[in-house]
Amino acid sequence: MEHVSKYLTKEIKLSSYEDKLFKSDLMFDDHMLVWFISGETKIIQADKTYHFETGDIFLIPRNQLATIINYPKGGLPHQTVVMHLSAERLKHFYEKVELPQKIVPEQRLYRFSNHPLLQSCMASLVPYFDVRGEFPEEIASLKITEAISILRSIDQNVDNVLANFNEPGKVDxxxxxxxxxxxxxxxxxxxxxxxxxxxxxxxxxxxxxxxxxxxxxxxxxxxxxxxxxxxxxxxxxxxxxxxxxxxxxxxxxxxxxxxxxxxxxxxxxxx
CATH class of the missing domain: 1.10.10.60 (Homeodomain-like)
Incomplete structure (x- = not known):
């Protein structure tokens, strides 16, 4: 299996799987915003299974257990742009935001299929992966802030995920x-x-x-x-x-x- 990742920063990458499939069980430390350029993905959680393909965009919360199976399709690799939305970035963002409603912490996965604002934001990152040299932190910060702002404009309920900074408590x-x-x-x-x-x-x-x-x-x-x-x-x-x-x-x-x-x-x- 050939897996190639190009990083703009540790928070923004272009991920490509060339082989038949790739499966991993994951628990992300950051929220992950993913845009599909090509290929298919199946995400299996304890109570639900999701299917994603070209053009789909989804947000998977941190500290969520998931089996992720990636497939190439139509002769093209499985290729995605992935943006980490870290707690540090989000805390900095929400310091300047007055929340319109009380946060009700939730952990559900959000799907934003082919949304033009979000897709243009993620697509605008692709040309940068071919630029040599270090990617400016100021631009990375602007792009991540732009993505968070778009997510909130699409669905204000996303604050329940992004503005939830609680750590897991003791459960049954x-x-x-x-x-x-x-x-x-x-x-x-x-x-x-x-x-x-x-x-x-x-x-x-x-x-x-x-x-x-x-x-x-x-x-x-x-x-x-x-x-x-x-x-x-x-x-x-x-x-x-x-x-x-x-x-x-x-x-x-x-x-x-x-x-x-x-x-x-x-x-x-x-x-």
Whole structure:
């Protein structure tokens, strides 16, 4: 797989994937504003799946677990312009803004398909990627401020995401894990999202589940895969990435070890 990223600054990049697909499980430290030049993306969250393609623009909040699968399409690479909206930038922006309404913190993903103002803002960045030398910080700051201002003019509710600077608090571990077991993230990050240190996360997990997080998550992923294969009649190659496995052969081995049958055989077994 060939992945090429060109950076204007650490906050603005042009990302290109040339291969068949690229899958990653992520939790962003910044809000991410993404414009699609070409290709397709599937974003899988615990309670919803999104599909994006050429021209789409979306905002994904920070501290959100997501599986992201990128596909080239029509002979073109998967190519996007990505802008990080950091807490530092946003705090500086909102210091000068009087909010029209009280902030109701939310974490939902926003879609702005083909919006002319936002698209022209993101498209205006593309020529700069071919300019040699260091990109001026003043221009980067202006472009990020422009993007934030456009987002707020399109939908004032976006303040509920952008002006929310709260850190994750302690949450119910059982409910969180039952909802998010398919995401492959370091245990430190899972602990952070539940409001726990790594040691507290591991201790609480053992107390509630009587096993290790790794063993429990693999078992839950296999159960979900079984449901998709047996009840939804999906194919193994379409299931393994979505339930949290990185490799089809590893998934097939683990599945057969648990259920005594290969996942490719399950679909042909009479109900």
């Amino acid at each position: 571990l059982i409910g969180f894990m039952e909802k998010n077991f398919m995401f492959n993230l370091p245990l430190e990050k899972l602990g952070y999202l539940t409001g726990r240190s790594l040691s507290t996360f591991n201790r609480d997990f053992k107390k509630h589940f009587s096993t290790t997080p790794q063993k429990w998550m693999i078992d839950k992923r296999l159960e979900l895969a079984y449901y998709h294969l047996a009840e939804k009649k999906k194919k193994a190659k379409d299931v393994y990435l979505e339930v949290g496995f990185e490799d089809l052969s590893h998934f097939s081995f683990a599945f057969k070890k648990k259920y005594g049958i290969a996942p490719t055989q399950l679909r042909s077994v009479p109900g």
